[in-house]
Amino acid sequence: MSFIVLGPIAEDGIKVPKCSFRVPAGFPSPAADHIEKHISLDEILNIRAPHVYLISIAGDSMLGAGIFDGDLAIVDRALEAGHNDVVVALLNNEPVCKRLCKRGAQMILLSENPKYPPRYILEGDELAIWGVITNSVRRHV
Structure with missing residues (x-):
């Protein structure tokens, strides 16, 4: 393999909504009602x-x-x-x-x-x- x-990751990332629930692999839920906060993927991935x-x-x-x-x-x-x-x-x-x-x-x-x-x-x-x-x-x- x-x-x-x-290349390197830029230090300032774009913030995206994080919902306060876990998504089941079944029928979708209206996510907009459950937005907890805005986060960036570089925070989640510890970049x-x-x-x-x-x-x-x-x-x-x-x-x-x-x-x-x-x-x-x-x-x-x-x-x-x-x-x-x-x-x-x-x-x-x-x-x-x-x-x-x-x-x-x-x-x-x-x-x-x-x-x-x-x-x-x-x-x-x-x-x-x-x-x-x-x-x-x-x-x-």
Whole structure:
């Protein structure tokens, strides 16, 4: 799975209405009667420029983590990547999106799709963790 960097997020976002109810996946409710306040998506997604970037995901290796081909992922470069985090990395100068697994001194990049084997980081490999994925956004149309 690879990615395309779309760039940093602007600090000032547009405010959109937030309704005070959860939407059932059945018949719609008149939302205008339930507007609680106006919020911005950058507040919901905890986006703080300049260390937060959007990337476009390509591939199907992270399906089990809920990250699909074409999704937008929010990457925080200020977070230190830890065991089990989903990261954006450069492995031998190739961009990847994988789950980071640390077993002692051994680092492994795991796919969340059984079609793809684990990638053990070996001596001579160059691994640079670019950031931790904190959220993803999927378009449904």
